[in-house]
Amino acid sequence: MTDMKKLTIISTQSCVHVPTFLLASVLMSVGWTRADGEKCHDYGVAFERVFSVPGDAAMLNCTLASPEVFNLSSTSYWVEWYHTETGRRLLNASRRVLLRGETMWLLNITEGHDGYYQCVLRTNASDCFKLSTRLVVNVPTPGQCGRLFKSSQVLTVGVTDTLSCPVGHVLKELRSYGVPASVTWYRGCDVIEDGANNHVYRDRARLKIRDVNPRSNGSYTCTVNFDLNGVAASVSETVEVWVQEDYCFEPQVMQPGNNIVKASPGSRLTRTCQVFVPCIGTVPEHPMVDVLWLDDFGLIPANSSERIFASQTHMWRSDAPHKGVWLETVLTISSVEEDDFLLNLTCRAYSARGLPQARFALQPQEPDDSPFVAFSLGAAVALIVAALLVYLRFKIDIVLFFRSSFAVFYENDGSDGKAFDAYVMSLDPLGCQANVSEGVRRFAFHVLPQVLEEACGYKLFLPGRDGLPGQAMVDSVHDNMKASRRLLLLYGASSFTVDNKLTANNNNNNNETDVCSDPRSRHECALAMHQALVERTLKVVLVELEEVSPTQLALFPESLRHLRKTQGAVRWWKNSGRPKNNHTRWTTCIRAGTAALDPEKADQAARLSPSSRFWKEIRYRMPVRGKRIALPERTPLLKV
Numbered sequence: 001m002t003d004m005k006k007l008t009i010i011s012t013q014s015c016v017h018v019p020t021f022l023l024a025s026v027l028m029s030v031g032w033t034r035a036d037g038e039k040c041h042d043y044g045v046a047f048e049r050v051f052s053v054p055g056d057a058a059m060l061n062c063t064l065a066s067p068e069v070f071n072l073s074s075t076s077y078w079v080e081w082y083h084t085e086t087g088r089r090l091l092n093a094s095r096r097v098l099l100r101g102e103t104m105w106l107l108n109i110t111e112g113h114d115g116y117y118q119c120v121l122r123t124n125a126s127d128c129f130k131l132s133t134r135l136v137v138n139v140p141t142p143g144q145c146g147r148l149f150k151s152s153q154v155l156t157v158g159v160t161d162t163l164s165c166p167v168g169h170v171l172k173e174l175r176s177y178g179v180p181a182s183v184t185w186y187r188g189c190d191v192i193e194d195g196a197n198n199h200v201y202r203d204r205a206r207l208k209i210r211d212v213n214p215r216s217n218g219s220y221t222c223t224v225n226f227d228l229n230g231v232a233a234s235v236s237e238t239v240e241v242w243v244q245e246d247y248c249f250e251p252q253v254m255q256p257g258n259n260i261v262k263a264s265p266g267s268r269l270t271r272t273c274q275v276f277v278p279c280i281g282t283v284p285e286h287p288m289v290d291v292l293w294l295d296d297f298g299l300i301p302a303n304s305s306e307r308i309f310a311s312q313t314h315m316w317r318s319d320a321p322h323k324g325v326w327l328e329t330v331l332t333i334s335s336v337e338e339d340d341f342l343l344n345l346t347c348r349a350y351s352a353r354g355l356p357q358a359r360f361a362l363q364p365q366e367p368d369d370s371p372f373v374a375f376s377l378g379a380a381v382a383l384i385v386a387a388l389l390v391y392l393r394f395k396i397d398i399v400l401f402f403r404s405s406f407a408v409f410y411e412n413d414g415s416d417g418k419a420f421d422a423y424v425m426s427l428d429p430l431g432c433q434a435n436v437s438e439g440v441r442r443f444a445f446h447v448l449p450q451v452l453e454e455a456c457g458y459k460l461f462l463p464g465r466d467g468l469p470g471q472a473m474v475d476s477v478h479d480n481m482k483a484s485r486r487l488l489l490l491y492g493a494s495s496f497t498v499d500n501k502l503t504a505n506n507n508n509n510n511n512e513t514d515v516c517s518d519p520r521s522r523h524e525c526a527l528a529m530h531q532a533l534v535e536r537t538l539k540v541v542l543v544e545l546e547e548v549s550p551t552q553l554a555l556f557p558e559s560l561r562h563l564r565k566t567q568g569a570v571r572w573w574k575n576s577g578r579p580k581n582n583h584t585r586w587t588t589c590i591r592a593g594t595a596a597l598d599p600e601k602a603d604q605a606a607r608l609s610p611s612s613r614f615w616k617e618i619r620y621r622m623p624v625r626g627k628r629i630a631l632p633e634r635t636p637l638l639k640v
Helices: 003-010 019-026 170-175 336-342 370-393 393-405 439-455 471-483 497-508 519-535 558-567 599-607 613-621
Strands: 033-034 036-044 050-052 057-063 077-083 088-090 099-100 101-108 113-123 130-137 152-156 161-162 182-185 199-202 206-209 219-230 230-244 254-257 261-262 270-280 290-295 309-310 313-318 324-331 343-351 357-364 420-427 483-489 539-544
Touching: 050 057, 057 130, 057 170, 152 161, 161 230, 170 182, 170 219, 199 393, 254 343, 254 357, 261 270, 270 290, 270 343, 270 357, 290 309, 290 324, 324 343, 336 357, 357 483, 370 393, 393 613, 420 439, 420 471, 420 558, 439 483, 439 613, 471 483, 471 519, 483 519, 519 558, 539 558, 539 613
Parallel strands: 036 130, 050 130, 152 230, 261 357, 420 483, 483 539
Antiparallel strands: 033 036, 057 101, 077 088, 077 113, 099 101, 113 130, 161 206, 182 219, 199 206, 219 230, 254 270, 270 324, 290 343, 309 324, 313 324, 343 357
């Protein structure tokens, strides 16, 4: 390793690089001598010396090819090497000497290679320059590993640090040749395996050491192995490592947060600057860090008589959760002025390891409209919730009101080719010799026509009333159900329970006739469920005349239970009692002028009033009776 590289690693204060040939000119007087009978400009001996050991290779560079020596852009040149003591010119020799441009490689160094080597640079303009380089060959002490001349490097305890080997110039030269090279690290005389004992090899001859501790002190040697011109060669350097146990890192500015601060003119404003200096080992009392406030014009004084001033820095040490030193100073603006809104106020930490900073900017305080926004949002939410509750509670009334008030916006039902508004289907065990209520048939043939047909103007199809004489049952059910817009399916609690019980009795007595079997009802039910659930061409309105218990519901057909679960049923048995008032409502479709009724008849009239909840729900599910007539499609008179 050369002396200049050693000085560069040891001295952390120096950051100026002086070219080799200029240093040589300082140490040696520049004279004019002759090389091979020529007059050459002699730059003497280079300040940097090259160190090697027997068995290694040595790389010598000629630094005369520089624009400070001659014009490189307009002049061609070549370099020759000589052994100074003998004056013998060195040429490429297999397994001993290799010349590449301005570089000479001496392979397989021996003690006899120790001495001075001179590079002579000649140009096509007949200029000549020469410079000598000292090669020092040291013989290692028996039993001692590593090089005699060592560089040094400081590692930090408690962290992951990187050890650099000063062979970068060798690796760079080999990469320019396209020659691969490998690096092996040693600690003392022992090989360091990659990935073992917290050591990881990195590129450019660097060694990463995890969790540095005092035991990491010692000598580390890196050896670059390569093959040059068919000769296996190596170059080694040794680094002496010293672990620094007490160390402080670059300060960290925790506050302010690089943000914008709102302020009103004339108000008082204070902002805190907090800086944390992380340390390991013994935390120093004075971490050599200064924390100052600045504006766009310079430092802010620590004079409380000024309108803008900074407080004295307060410092304290911390061991948990992180070890280090805290520094804090407070910026105060006693009265904010308009000009302050154009300033950037910066807190900066001055240290030898960096100048971290954070800032904030002032902007005028906008009027606080948050109460108004909160009130508006609250009112909007309350209005939406109220509207939703009103709609859910009075949905049916609202829809019926719009249908009656704006019927012109709805198409007339006669345009769809249907003859009936609803097909009435009643599920009752006809002909059974059992005590079964006749409420289903009475509701179907008396109550429904009285309200829906006479009061509201709907057209119903009632089997047994509107069927054609002599028409086949299957055809009648199919044609009339197809000609209906809705299907009103009426059932009671005993519509299926009685039928199921009697059917079970008939199955136990094969000699008896199944008197409860009604082919029309069964065919109607099957066709209705098919059109409603499979074809989805018919909307079914379930009308529940009696309260159905869970036990009775379990005996219902599965298709009917599915419809009841998905779309619900209109419950007649809940339609008891009179309306809350006797005023005519806007949802009614009954004629005005009804005579006053006595209390007993009033209850009956209330149940048959289209304004009751039950009939409103029935009308809500029935087809819309609009007034707008759909125009027929135009048929061209002439066909092309």
